[in-house]
Amino acid sequence: MKRNLTQALESWIAAGFRSIGQITITPQSNGGYELRHAEDLGREDLHLHTSADDARGLSFFDDANVYRPLKTAPTLRHGWRLLAGTAGELRAALDHFYPSMTALWLSYLEGKLPPVPLRETLGRQTGMYAATKRLLDDEGQELVGKACAASACTKRMLWPFSENQPLTQLPAEDLSCEPRVMADGSHQIPLLCHEACNILVAACREVVKKRERAQSPQPSAASPASH
Amino acid sequence: MLHKPESALIIVGHGSTVNPDSSAPTFDHAEAILRQGSFGEVHCAFWKEEPSLRQVLHMVDREDVYIVPNFISEGYFTRTVIPRELELTGPLTHRDGRLLKYCEPVGNHERMCELLLKRAAEVAPGVPTKDCSLLIVGHGTNLNDNSAFAAKREVDRIRDTGLYGEVFNTYMEEAPLVNEWDSYTTCPNVVVVPFFIADGLHSYQDIPVLLGIEQDTGLAASQRDIFRQNPYHLRGRTLYYASAIGTEPLFGELILDQAALFDRQHSNATLSA
Numbered sequence: 484m485k486r487n488l489t490q491a492l493e494s495w496i497a498a499g500f501r502s503i504g505q506i507t508i509t510p511q512s513n514g515g516y517e518l519r520h521a522e523d524l525g526r527e528d529l530h531l532h533t534s535a536d537d538a539r540g541l542s543f544f545d546d547a548n549v550y551r552p553l554k555t556a557p558t559l560r561h562g563w564r565l566l567a568g569t570a571g572e573l574r575a576a577l578d579h580f581y582p583s584m585t586a587l588w589l590s591y592l593e594g595k596l597p598p599v600p601l602r603e604t605l606g607r608q609t610g611m612y613a614a615t616k617r618l619l620d621d622e623g624q625e626l627v628g629k630a631c632a633a634s635a636c637t638k639r640m641l642w643p644f645s646e647n648q649p650l651t652q653l654p655a656e657d658l659s660c661e662p663r664v665m666a667d668g669s670h671q672i673p674l675l676c677h678e679a680c681n682i683l684v685a686a687c688r689e690v691v692k693k694r695e696r697a698q699s700p701q702p703s704a705a706s707p708a709s710h
Numbered sequence: 711m712l713h714k715p716e717s718a719l720i721i722v723g724h725g726s727t728v729n730p731d732s733s734a735p736t737f738d739h740a741e742a743i744l745r746q747g748s749f750g751e752v753h754c755a756f757w758k759e760e761p762s763l764r765q766v767l768h769m770v771d772r773e774d775v776y777i778v779p780n781f782i783s784e785g786y787f788t789r790t791v792i793p794r795e796l797e798l799t800g801p802l803t804h805r806d807g808r809l810l811k812y813c814e815p816v817g818n819h820e821r822m823c824e825l826l827l828k829r830a831a832e833v834a835p836g837v838p839t840k841d842c843s844l845l846i847v848g849h850g851t852n853l854n855d856n857s858a859f860a861a862k863r864e865v866d867r868i869r870d871t872g873l874y875g876e877v878f879n880t881y882m883e884e885a886p887l888v889n890e891w892d893s894y895t896t897c898p899n900v901v902v903v904p905f906f907i908a909d910g911l912h913s914y915q916d917i918p919v920l921l922g923i924e925q926d927t928g929l930a931a932s933q934r935d936i937f938r939q940n941p942y943h944l945r946g947r948t949l950y951y952a953s954a955i956g957t958e959p960l961f962g963e964l965i966l967d968q969a970a971l972f973d974r975q976h977s978n979a980t981l982s983a
Binding site for chain 1: 726727728729730737741753757758759760761762764765766768769770771773786790791794806807
């Protein structure tokens with residue numbers, strides 16, 4: 484076992500990383516860690532959780548109990564704090580709150596996170612998502628500018644639109660891998676996106692289908708049934 | 711019991727962007743397997759949720775990795791999507807110092823029949839099975855590829871046991887249709903088990919409406935109480951409705967069995983091979 488994400492996580496905390504996404508991580512005197520929503524700092528009325536598995540339920544719904552299919556959407560629910568007794572439990576809890584995000588940061592630091600251009604991701608789609616190969620550059624850039632904006636997803640997009648075309652509709656800070664320095668001087672583990680997610684691929688399909696429906700008054704042939 | 715502290719297990723599910731019920735059993739089975747210590751690491755990965763198939767391998771510390779699709783049948787996902795997204799080259803893939811072992815989907819397991827019988831017995835306790843029609847509900851279009859074939863195979867197996875008065879496959883979108891259940895069943899008691907991996911929209915909402923035990927209230931799937939109101943008395947019969955077979959806790963054992971089966975079928979699979 485050459486790689487050890489748990490040890491890496493411990494070393495990041497020791498080096499002053501205290502947050503990831505909307506979560507603040509506070510080392511405890513007993514060697515454990517407390518997690519809570521960064522906007523809940525100072526609150527005394529939080530519901531206490533002591534199992535990393537509880538992070539699954541906390542991550543699935545926002546404050547209005549609406550399902551969150553995208554865990555990096557800036558809609559993490561408030562009102563809880565979770566005590567992780569060990570770095571392993573911290574890792575497990577973060578894998579629910581922000582699936583794979585600590586792992587991708589480690590891969591990035593190891594130089595093992597090559598970004599995949601959106602065109603390449605769309606190019607390998609089959610079944611109902613094969614339609615995304617017909618996405619136009621302009622409509623694709625516009626979609627990414629909305630769907631991947633910080634108001635929708637807090638990841639930093641590492642991938643270009645194509646090998647020769649960068650993303651043009653997102654601000655530079657949404658494309659940077661650099662850890663953010665917080666007001667208290669601590670660092671934030673960045674949420675990295677090395678390849679477009681299925682939610683964006685599905686949105687690309689919708690854009691293509693909508694345009695093609697508008698262009699063709701005839702009912703289009705049924706899509707392949709695979710999804 | 712399988713004991714592989716130096717290996718990792720990835721359980722692959724479909725997931726959903728509209729409700730959390732689709733991935734819930736996959737997460738449940740993963741937690742149970744991790745607790746019992748069969749693998750050094752256990753991770754989930756999904757097509758429509760996170761972590762995705764493109765992310766999950768980054769989460770794995772170990773070099774020996776078993777991948778078990780938590781799917782009800784072989785088909786488009788197990789043969790096309792999962793291998794493509796994980797960049798698998800076959801049952802065995804050597805990549806970046808790792809050995810990726812692609813196992814058969816859970817639904818292929820020969821004990822599936824046993825689990826269906828267990829679930830049917832649990833949902834209708836004390837009901838004589840000889841006076842019972844057992845319906846195994848599948849999707850029934852080519853949407854899920856071989857799921858209809860798999861459901862038929864299980865019904866044949868159940869029929870061969872002779873335990874139930876009668877056993878039928880039934881489908882949401884092709885004959886014999888779920889909503890016509892009272893026309894082809896003859897027993898006074900009817901037990902319905904959805905042959906699905908999770909309690910998603912189909913088993914919570916679509917099938918109950920088709921059976922006639924629920925109005926389409928539009929409530930979110932997780933907020934409904936379909937399985938706690940058994941039995942239902944309608945159309946002159948007594949009907950018992952079970953949750954999807956994939957929520958059965960014994961599914962975790964089947965996942966482990968698929969990894970063990972891989973070892974038996976590929977006894978020479980080592981990192982140095």
